[in-house]
Amino acid sequence: MSISRWTTLRRRSFGPRLALAVVLAWPVLWLVACGDSGPSKAKSGKPPANLPGAGPDGAPLGISDDDTTPVFETAAQCGKCHKAIYAEWKESYHGRAMSDPLFRELSAGVNKEECIRCHAPVNLRDSGWETPIARSDQREDAISCLSCHNANGRMAGPHQGLKGACRPVYDPQQTDVVKMCFVCHNQHDTGNEWLRGPYSPEAPEPRQRDAKTCLDCHMPEVERPLVEGFPVRKGRRHTWFGGHSLAQLEKAAKLDVVTEKLPGGGHRFRVFVTNVGAGHAIPTDARHRSFDTYVLLRDAKGKILLDPADPQQQARAHLAKFRKFYRGSGKKDTQIPPLARVDTLGEGKGYIDVPEATSGTGEAWLVYRLTPRDVLNKRSLDPGDRNDIKRLYRARVVIRLEFSFGP
Ligand code: HEC
Numbered sequence: 001m002s003i004s005r006w007t008t009l010r011r012r013s014f015g016p017r018l019a020l021a022v023v024l025a026w027p028v029l030w031l032v033a034c035g036d037s038g039p040s041k042a043k044s045g046k047p048p049a050n051l052p053g054a055g056p057d058g059a060p061l062g063i064s065d066d067d068t069t070p071v072f073e074t075a076a077q078c079g080k081c082h083k084a085i086y087a088e089w090k091e092s093y094h095g096r097a098m099s100d101p102l103f104r105e106l107s108a109g110v111n112k113e114e115c116i117r118c119h120a121p122v123n124l125r126d127s128g129w130e131t132p133i134a135r136s137d138q139r140e141d142a143i144s145c146l147s148c149h150n151a152n153g154r155m156a157g158p159h160q161g162l163k164g165a166c167r168p169v170y171d172p173q174q175t176d177v178v179k180m181c182f183v184c185h186n187q188h189d190t191g192n193e194w195l196r197g198p199y200s201p202e203a204p205e206p207r208q209r210d211a212k213t214c215l216d217c218h219m220p221e222v223e224r225p226l227v228e229g230f231p232v233r234k235g236r237r238h239t240w241f242g243g244h245s246l247a248q249l250e251k252a253a254k255l256d257v258v259t260e261k262l263p264g265g266g267h268r269f270r271v272f273v274t275n276v277g278a279g280h281a282i283p284t285d286a287r288h289r290s291f292d293t294y295v296l297l298r299d300a301k302g303k304i305l306l307d308p309a310d311p312q313q314q315a316r317a318h319l320a321k322f323r324k325f326y327r328g329s330g331k332k333d334t335q336i337p338p339l340a341r342v343d344t345l346g347e348g349k350g351y352i353d354v355p356e357a358t359s360g361t362g363e364a365w366l367v368y369r370l371t372p373r374d375v376l377n378k379r380s381l382d383p384g385d386r387n388d389i390k391r392l393y394r395a396r397v398v399i400r401l402e403f404s405f406g407p
């Protein structure tokens, strides 16, 4: 294999290595690229043997300041010292972006090369926060610690003046979400929706909502040491709860029901959804996801008149679907913008007329699906552990709002 090929491969890896450095370091790179699973060595200095231990004052282990090679190259290595953050990241969908069963299925077993660039990217600073580039190695680390933190071999963060074996360095870009999160999440506008919306720092006065960034809602604040034995500092959880988390979904929306007497008897039931808690439209750009509204009805004696969990009645009980449909489907985009209150936006009616419903009680349901094939049935009602983000793939009832109607 020619040297220029290796140059390409290595340039696509975490560190921006100059071609010259690649030529000089040729024998080492050969070993790494051929599957040596050990940590690749920095040019000057090597991973410290006694982890975690740069000493309480974090002596930088004699690594020279101009070295652009990260001392650590896998997330597991970072995890030796940053235990709590590593555990959160590993569980999160950034940590799972290459092992997520749905991603594996749609990327033909991660063999579609065009999919890798956002799911296992190089150091994001390398591309100037433009389109990410696919990584050539450590792909199992998915959206790795290094993708977001590597700054010329140092680990960039929100704190000033820290010392440690990973050569921490302050960089305000770390908390600039327009760079840090837009680089992948704005491909389908989630970033712009936030910027244009009521949570943006630039929203017009009087503000409808306090400004909140992606970090405020997806990386909650926490006070803890960054490494055991070091001082407690203000930081953020690396959980990124989104559509996989029932607890996060519950924050997104509120329901309200308007009942109206029909002239011929019975009632019309209309369910409104308000996007009260998401800084962007819901659901977001992943086109297979959807929110749906349904209604369950009982008569005055408690007998069920209409049951969304019954496969025979489900279509009738379904009032509206909110989703960005697949390209080419010809269907209108029905995502709900921040703070909007809607009954329907597309083909659904948003209401149902039920002549036999004279008086009784009911429930409005907000249902979330990660994929169109997620089935809605009795088990969808079981909230289970609301923080369990691996309970896939069944439709989940996020909200059940009780109401009554008639005399
Ligand atoms: C430009 C960056 C980018 C590229 C390229 C990309 N993705 Fe993604 N992908 C994302 C982002 C961002 C999300 C999270 C979207 C969201 O939840 O709003 C995502 C989410 C997903 C999900 C949803 C996972 C889930 O559990 O719901 C699947 C599946 C997926 N991508 C498959 C693919 C496939 C297949 C390809 C290649 C054809 C691909 N992606 C290419 C950025 C990208």
Ligand code: HEC
Pocket (backbone or CB within 6 Å): 048, 051, 052, 053, 054, 058, 070, 072, 073, 074, 075, 077, 078, 079, 080, 081, 082, 145, 146, 149, 155, 156, 157, 158, 159, 160, 161, 162, 163, 164, 165, 166, 168, 169, 170, 171, 225, 226, 227, 230, 231, 233
């Ligand atoms: C040998 C232990 C050790 C390892 C391994 C390690 N770090 Fe660190 N890291 C530290 C110490 C010590 C600090 C400073 C802690 C303090 O003062 O609160 C730190 C601080 C940081 C900071 C904060 C920077 C700032 O200025 O805000 C980031 C980000 C960081 N590390 C990322 C990483 C990443 C990513 C990896 C893996 C590539 C990693 N670290 C590996 C010990 C380590």
Ligand code: HEC
Pocket (backbone or CB within 6 Å): 093, 094, 096, 097, 098, 100, 103, 117, 118, 119, 121, 124, 132, 143, 147, 177, 180, 181, 182, 183, 184, 185, 214, 215, 218, 219, 240, 241, 242, 243, 244, 245
């Ligand atoms: C390198 C590209 C990339 C960057 C940078 C990135 N994300 Fe993601 N994010 C993704 C992908 C890809 C997924 C979907 C992974 C999957 O489910 O397979 C995702 C998923 C998510 C989810 C949804 C988790 C779920 O339960 O479905 C949230 C929330 C999220 N990201 C927030 C953020 C925030 C906030 C930032 C900025 C700090 C950020 N992301 C930066 C690519 C990225």
Ligand code: HEC
Pocket (backbone or CB within 6 Å): 075, 078, 079, 082, 085, 086, 087, 089, 090, 094, 143, 144, 145, 146, 147, 148, 149, 157, 158, 174, 175, 180, 215, 219, 226, 234, 235, 236, 237, 238
């Ligand atoms: C999608 C991007 C992303 C990934 C992946 C990521 N981080 Fe972070 N990290 C951030 C952001 C954004 C901050 C700044 C949070 C803040 O303002 O406190 C941060 C902050 C930190 C800090 C400083 C303490 C704190 O909480 O602010 C450390 C240490 C750190 N990350 C380590 C890691 C490690 C270790 C991994 C991998 C196990 C990792 N990060 C993965 C985006 C990321």
Ligand code: HEC
Pocket (backbone or CB within 6 Å): 177, 181, 182, 185, 190, 191, 194, 199, 212, 213, 214, 215, 216, 217, 218, 241, 242, 243, 244, 248, 249, 251, 252, 277, 278, 279, 280, 281, 282, 283, 284, 285, 286, 289
């Ligand atoms: C005011 C709080 C808030 C802000 C600000 C916010 N989000 Fe969200 N986000 C939510 C809530 C609540 C959900 C759950 C609803 C959902 O999954 O559709 C969510 C869901 C998501 C998801 C999961 C996608 C899906 O369809 O389930 C992604 C990805 C995401 N947000 C990314 C971002 C990014 C990137 C930013 C910044 C540009 C951001 N969010 C800003 C509250 C917020």
